[in-house]
Amino acid sequence: MQKRTVIKAIAAAPFAAAALHAHAQQTPFKIGLLAPMTGPFASTGKQMEAGVRLYMAQYGSTLVGRKIELILKDDTGTPDITKRLAQELVVNDKVDVLAGFGLTPLALATAPVATQSKTPMVNMLAATSSVIDASPYMVRVSMTLPQITLGIAEWAPKNKIRKVVTLVADYGPGLDAERTFKDRFLLNGGQVLESIRVPVRNPDFAPFLQKVRDLAPDALFVFVPSGVGTAVMNQFAERGLAKAGIRMIGTGDVVDDDILNSMGDTALGIVTSYPYSTAHPSALNKKFVEDFRKANKTLRPNAVAVFGYDGMRVIYEALKKTGGKGGGDALLAAMKGQIFESPRGQIFIDANTRDVVQSVYVRKVERVNGELYNVEFEEQKDVRDPPRSR
Numbered sequence: 476m477q478k479r480t481v482i483k484a485i486a487a488a489p490f491a492a493a494a495l496h497a498h499a500q501q502t503p504f505k506i507g508l509l510a511p512m513t514g515p516f517a518s519t520g521k522q523m524e525a526g527v528r529l530y531m532a533q534y535g536s537t538l539v540g541r542k543i544e545l546i547l548k549d550d551t552g553t554p555d556i557t558k559r560l561a562q563e564l565v566v567n568d569k570v571d572v573l574a575g576f577g578l579t580p581l582a583l584a585t586a587p588v589a590t591q592s593k594t595p596m597v598n599m600l601a602a603t604s605s606v607i608d609a610s611p612y613m614v615r616v617s618m619t620l621p622q623i624t625l626g627i628a629e630w631a632p633k634n635k636i637r638k639v640v641t642l643v644a645d646y647g648p649g650l651d652a653e654r655t656f657k658d659r660f661l662l663n664g665g666q667v668l669e670s671i672r673v674p675v676r677n678p679d680f681a682p683f684l685q686k687v688r689d690l691a692p693d694a695l696f697v698f699v700p701s702g703v704g705t706a707v708m709n710q711f712a713e714r715g716l717a718k719a720g721i722r723m724i725g726t727g728d729v730v731d732d733d734i735l736n737s738m739g740d741t742a743l744g745i746v747t748s749y750p751y752s753t754a755h756p757s758a759l760n761k762k763f764v765e766d767f768r769k770a771n772k773t774l775r776p777n778a779v780a781v782f783g784y785d786g787m788r789v790i791y792e793a794l795k796k797t798g799g800k801g802g803g804d805a806l807l808a809a810m811k812g813q814i815f816e817s818p819r820g821q822i823f824i825d826a827n828t829r830d831v832v833q834s835v836y837v838r839k840v841e842r843v844n845g846e847l848y849n850v851e852f853e854e855q856k857d858v859r860d861p862p863r864s865r
Contacts, residue, residue, distance in 0.1 A: 539799030604861075643672055727778065729747065750819050757820065
């Protein structure tokens with residue numbers, strides 16, 4: 476009897492294993508998307524979600540036998556809320572991946588949760604250089620401020636800009652941008668008259684811009700989070716800086732594609748550096764923009780939409796590489812080293828740093844077919860986050 480029971484158990488083992496495997500395959504693959512859908516950074520969240528959902532619409536919600544389930548949580552741009560929601564997603568919803576993070580403090584708040592639970596964390600925006608070091612489970616698909624600031628810092632002194640005032644939002648990315656621009660600009664023979672920092676939330680730029688006018692630089696270098704550029708632009712015009720011969724330059728956030736048209740002629744001629752423009756001339760980007768605008772009638776895609784789109788690509792390809800099994804460490808390993816063509820151009824996720832390597836473009840605001848666009852005129856290929864900023 477005992478022998479017969481053992482034989483039956485051995486015979487049944489493969490079927491039990493197969494059943495367990497089938498069950499694993501049928502379990503939804505869950506992605507927890509944390510984004511600011513309300514509050515002052517809601518435009519960032521909407522663009523991120525739109526990019527994520529476009530990728531899912533194009534490539535399906537089932538992959539290698541697993542249904543892909545997106546769980547969107549509005550963190551309002553508040554770190555404490557982000558951390559609580561991340562914990563709930565891991566513990567209650569048992570997500571396989573955490574994604575999103577519209578600001579650096581939000582990514583930093585989530586990093587310990589990802590590390591403790593060994594949950595891969597796909598950073599779709601937070602751009603402070605050092606944020607990638609907050610968790611070994613974080614992969615960044617967006618950009619770093621030092622990476623994208625180098626382009627304009629190189630261009631400016633070659634184009635009759637010798638004296639500059641910098642104005643940045645007073646948090647990690649802004650400090651990165653300020654330091655990187657200043658270091659490279661000084662190295663190239665420029666002079667920084669003053670460095671001004673403004674609050675991240677609800678800043679009043681008027682008194683700062685009046686100070687800039689009084690200092691009379693050749694140009695004002697600006698970094699503010701995506702969506703805040705209109706306020707800077709309006710007050711730049713109201714204070715008469717352009718009429719006083721002061722140019723505006725900066726990173727692409729200040730002339731974000733999503734809000735550029737609303738800025739009017741004041742934005743014409745502004746030169747910035749950034750990893751993406753809606754006007755990027757590749758065939759892949761033209762299709763991306765067309766599909767995005769069909770799906771989102773009132774939105775023009777910006778860089779954040781592309782970061783969300785590319786982040787989903789990294790997740791999908793990692794799941795495929797694991798044969799649908801997933802698993803935190805296996806998924807993370809499959810995310811590292813990916814290289815592919817994005818709507819912004821070719822990007823690479825460095826396997827050692829888990830950070831993005833990409834082209835950075837110098838662009839100028841021009842009117843094309845009645846609309847304002849950031850028209851690229853110079854490309855710096857394979858740009859990494861500078862070592863000195865890490």
